[in-house]
Amino acid sequence: MTHETAEDCRMTNQGMSRITVAFGALVVAQGGHSIEEYIGRLWESFPPAAFLTGLVSSNRELGFLVLNSALVGFGIWCMAWPVRKNWQSAKPLMWFWVVIETINGVGHPAWSVRQGGYTPGVITAPMLLVLAVYLAFQLRHHPRPVSPADSQH
Numbered sequence: 001m002t003h004e005t006a007e008d009c010r011m012t013n014q015g016m017s018r019i020t021v022a023f024g025a026l027v028v029a030q031g032g033h034s035i036e037e038y039i040g041r042l043w044e045s046f047p048p049a050a051f052l053t054g055l056v057s058s059n060r061e062l063g064f065l066v067l068n069s070a071l072v073g074f075g076i077w078c079m080a081w082p083v084r085k086n087w088q089s090a091k092p093l094m095w096f097w098v099v100i101e102t103i104n105g106v107g108h109p110a111w112s113v114r115q116g117g118y119t120p121g122v123i124t125a126p127m128l129l130v131l132a133v134y135l136a137f138q139l140r141h142h143p144r145p146v147s148p149a150d151s152q153h
Helices: 006-039 047-056 060-083 090-115 125-141
Strands: none
Touching: 006 060, 006 090, 006 125, 047 060, 060 090, 090 125
């Protein structure tokens, strides 16, 4: 049994709140990023996007919409259940998002530099990177306690 002070509890609650807000902001930013990529028709100019969207549908625009809707929908689900309800799976899921959005945040600007100009997604990519790094910092410095009732998730 641990003896937590009121200050310890307050810091843990602030940490959880920061983590939840940071994760929610990251999912919202991914939604905006997906919109920028859609407007820029990413699947027409980025070979990996063309490949992935082609796996879903011969209509690559539809494939893009399906994949990105699923990604943002998954983020909303993660926020609504594992993260907000403090499931044991929350932390690994958030680290998954940190990795994905860090790749997005670095990859888009690198691709734009290589292409010598604007590429779909480059405007919103820095926000993904900043939020992913902030979330990673919060996850490392504010561990989330898991209640015994949620340990099965």
